[in-house]
Amino acid sequence: MLKEERELVVKMRGLKKSFDENHVLTGVDLDLYKGENLVVLGKSGSGKSVLIKIMVGLLQQDEGTIEILGKNTAGLSLKELNKLRLKVGFSFQHSALYDSMTVKENLVFPLTRNVKGLTRKEIDKKVDELLDAVGLPQSVNQMPSELSGGQKKRIGVARTLILNPEIMLYDEPTAGLDPITCVEINNLIVQVKEQFNTSSIVITHDLTCAKTTGDRMAVLLDGQFKAVGPFDEVFTNAIDQRVKSFYDYNFIK
Numbered sequence: 001m002l003k004e005e006r007e008l009v010v011k012m013r014g015l016k017k018s019f020d021e022n023h024v025l026t027g028v029d030l031d032l033y034k035g036e037n038l039v040v041l042g043k044s045g046s047g048k049s050v051l052i053k054i055m056v057g058l059l060q061q062d063e064g065t066i067e068i069l070g071k072n073t074a075g076l077s078l079k080e081l082n083k084l085r086l087k088v089g090f091s092f093q094h095s096a097l098y099d100s101m102t103v104k105e106n107l108v109f110p111l112t113r114n115v116k117g118l119t120r121k122e123i124d125k126k127v128d129e130l131l132d133a134v135g136l137p138q139s140v141n142q143m144p145s146e147l148s149g150g151q152k153k154r155i156g157v158a159r160t161l162i163l164n165p166e167i168m169l170y171d172e173p174t175a176g177l178d179p180i181t182c183v184e185i186n187n188l189i190v191q192v193k194e195q196f197n198t199s200s201i202v203i204t205h206d207l208t209c210a211k212t213t214g215d216r217m218a219v220l221l222d223g224q225f226k227a228v229g230p231f232d233e234v235f236t237n238a239i240d241q242r243v244k245s246f247y248d249y250n251f252i253k
C-alpha cells in the first residue's frame, strides 16, 4: 500500500517551541502511520523529550498543530483531551513504577483509576495477560526493588499497555541497560506492535535499538526533522554531514 493511503495516527505540522532564546523546535512536521514504529533520533539536547512532552500535553507548543487519531488537539475540551490521551501510552525512561506497590498493584492502579466498573476477575485476567505478554508472569507479587533494570522496563511497558493504548511512546527504552537486555527490550517493542496493533514513536540515541525497532527513522536537527525514511536510506544516503556523523559515532570502528 502506498504510504499516502495509510491512516495517519499522529500528524504534526509546523511545531515550534522555545524557552526564552533557546529555540528548541523550529518547525517540526511529523507523520506517524497506523501500525508503524517511528524512531526519533537526535543528539542530546536536540528536543526529543520536548517533542514528546508536547504530544502528551506536559508542555504547550508556541506554534503549530497536532492531530492525534484524527483530532486536532487545539479544538478539544479538557475532557475530550484527557479521553484522547488515554489512547496514547507513555513509557517513561525510568519506568516510573511505584516503589511501595507490588508489580500487580502497579498495573491495577492505572486500570482502576481510568476504567470504571471492572470486576476483580476481569482485572486479574488483564494483569495476567499483560505480564504474560512481557514475559514476567512470575513477578506478579514482587516489589520493584526486587526487579532488574530490564524487568522494570518490561513492567513499565505492561503498565502502559493495560489501558489498551493505540499509540505507544517509548522514551529511551534501552538507556542504562546492558547489551543483552537491550536486545530483549528491542524485541519486546517489536512484539508489542505486532501483538497489540499499536503504532509507536521510539525516542533513542541507540542506533541498534533504532534499526531493530523502527520501520522509519526521523532525525531531529536544528529543531526539525532533516532526514526521514527507512534506516538504510537515511544513513547510507545521508547528505547532511551531521546525520552521517551520528551514524559514525554510534558505530565507532
Ligand SMILES: Nc1ncnc2c1ncn2[C@@H]1O[C@H](COP(=O)(O)OP(=O)(O)OP(=O)(O)O)[C@@H](O)[C@H]1O
Pocket: 019, 022, 024, 042, 043, 044, 045, 046, 047, 048, 049, 050, 051, 205
Ligand atoms: N522545561 C524546560 N524549561 C527550559 N528549557 C527546557 C525545558 N525542557 C527542555 N528544555 C531545553 O530544551 C532543550 C531540549 O531538551 P530535551 O530534553 O528535549 O533534549 P533531548 O533531545 O531529549 O536530550 P536527551 O537525549 O539528553 O534526553 C534543552 O536545551 C533543554 O535545556
